[in-house]
Amino acid sequence: MKEDDIIPENIKGIQTNTESEVELADEDAAKEFYQVVKNRLLHVNQWHELAGKASAEFSLTDKNGKNVERWAQAGDHISIDIPGPGTITGEGKDWVHIEEIHDENETLMITVRPASNPRNDRKDVAHFFTDESTSNFMIKRKGSKVMAAVYGRNEKPNTDTEKTVDKIRNATIATGAISGFSKLQWKALVEGLVKI
Numbered sequence: 001m002k003e004d005d006i007i008p009e010n011i012k013g014i015q016t017n018t019e020s021e022v023e024l025a026d027e028d029a030a031k032e033f034y035q036v037v038k039n040r041l042l043h044v045n046q047w048h049e050l051a052g053k054a055s056a057e058f059s060l061t062d063k064n065g066k067n068v069e070r071w072a073q074a075g076d077h078i079s080i081d082i083p084g085p086g087t088i089t090g091e092g093k094d095w096v097h098i099e100e101i102h103d104e105n106e107t108l109m110i111t112v113r114p115a116s117n118p119r120n121d122r123k124d125v126a127h128f129f130t131d132e133s134t135s136n137f138m139i140k141r142k143g144s145k146v147m148a149a150v151y152g153r154n155e156k157p158n159t160d161t162e163k164t165v166d167k168i169r170n171a172t173i174a175t176g177a178i179s180g181f182s183k184l185q186w187k188a189l190v191e192g193l194v195k196i
Contacts (some may be wrong), residue, residue: 006109008134013156018186020149022194031106034141037148038108039192041139042071044078050192055185056081056082065118072110073100077118080127085169089161090117090126098136098189107140114158128173130158139193148193152188 013104014179024030040050043062062068068076079093086092097115102108112135114127136151 003094004112004184007136007151008111010153012132013154016137016152016155016183017149018151018190019147019149020187020190020194021145022196024144024146024196025076025180027144029145030141031162034106035089037146039071041108041110041137041148044072045069047189047192050195051185051188052085052151054061054154054194056072056080062116063118065124072098072101072139074098078112082173084173087128087161087169091119091122091123093117093126094128095126098131099134107138109136109138111136115187125158128158128169130154130156130160132156133142146194148190150190152182152186155182 022033040046041058044058047058048055057080058066059081060070060072060112061077061079063075063077065077065079072078076098078096079090080096080100081093086094090168095115095117096112098110099113100111102111114125114129114133116123118125127133131189134153136153138149138151140145140147
């Protein structure tokens with residue numbers, strides 16, 4: 001599996017690449033550590049601890065928005081509580097849907113897309129980016145190295161919402177994310193994922 005085959009193409013909007021890697025003593029040590037990093041990535045509820053106190057808080061839910069304590073699965077949702085005001089539609093949180101999980105040849109990628117809040121009947125996307133955007137969380141082992149990355153694609157502010165206050169909030173947060181907030185968030189996460 002090649003990265004180009006699973007990372008979506010950037011067609012409209014901004015793209016970001018955030019990576020961190022660590023080199024282990026040898027290939028066997030890297031294989032063992034890859035399993036640790038895989039466990040960390042799939043345990044979404046622990047991302048806040050990995051990224052540090054100033055980061056957003058992530059909660060894994062099933063397709064109906066019920067909190068769950070397990071590895072992430074395709075079809076699940078993640079609620080994101082970022083510092084500052086949240087959307088009305090999202091009930092104070094931003095929401096993404098886990099669209100796909102690729103796991104083969106010591107490469108794991110989770111693709112998430114902004115989504116509506118599964119806890120209410122509103123159909124608006126409850127996220128500061130449009131649902132054309134994706135965040136692609138990848139870990140892989142190559143030789144004695146283990147790498148973690150987040151690839152943002154097609155990132156555009158979500159101003160197509162029913163609530164005017166959500167439009168203003170989303171435009172403000174998305175501009176901040178594009179100008180660097182999300183890069184700092186993802187850098188903290190990828191460094192936490194591969195911390196020995």
